[in-house]
Amino acid sequence: MNLLGYAWRLWSENKALDLLDPMMLEFCEKSEVVKCINVGLLCVEEDPIDRPTMSNVVLMLSGETTVLPVPKQPAFLMRKRVFRTSSSTSNKPDSISNELTMSVPQGR
Template identity: 55%
Template sequence: MSPEYALDGTFSVKSDVFSFGVVVLEINSGKKNTGLYQSKQSLSLINHAWRLWAENKVLDLMDNNLDESCNKSQFIKCVNVGLLCVQEDPVDRPTMSNVLNMLDSEIAIPPTPKQPAFVTRRGNSSTTASSSTKPETFSEIIKAR
């Protein structure tokens, strides 16, 4: 559920983009959006994906069943696009036509996502990744692999 719908009851096409981003992250990770991803913290999949992205460990998100057959750069691109779709501000989310272009293009490099919505620990007001955390760009992550 998009943050604008959860908090204000406002629904738009960008709410659908948010939901699509969650589904992309679920498919690539093989995990549901809700669940425990660390023993000491209760994180959503969005939190977990963002933390791994910010730490340049995004391949750790990959479903083990995809490991041998998956194109790593395509996987990273999918996670990048998924994180763009779950941006907190709907204005920062791409349109579905832009999402399709980013996923379909071999040349286009998706922009670097900002910290997504709902990136807080349950029962704690501090964020898991500060807004000053600057994750590497898609190109830098690909080059590092």
């Protein structure tokens, strides 16, 4: 399970504060931690239309929004890959539109 999946599971079980290091619990404002987790989960919702704009995120985190929306299941949870069922012996997955590329800058 990835971090987002773990965070979502704890949020769904009303245990969001379990994400926090136990040593930090006595030094933080618990309601602020829960607010930050709530806003973070809103930012990764499945449908981009449901995600808050950055200006709304700032308002939510600054306390100017009194009631935060309840987040829905995140878009980036781990999912099983679907493999082709063609007659070829290739086990390569179907193409995925969200592939990661990395560039390594090098000096001249």
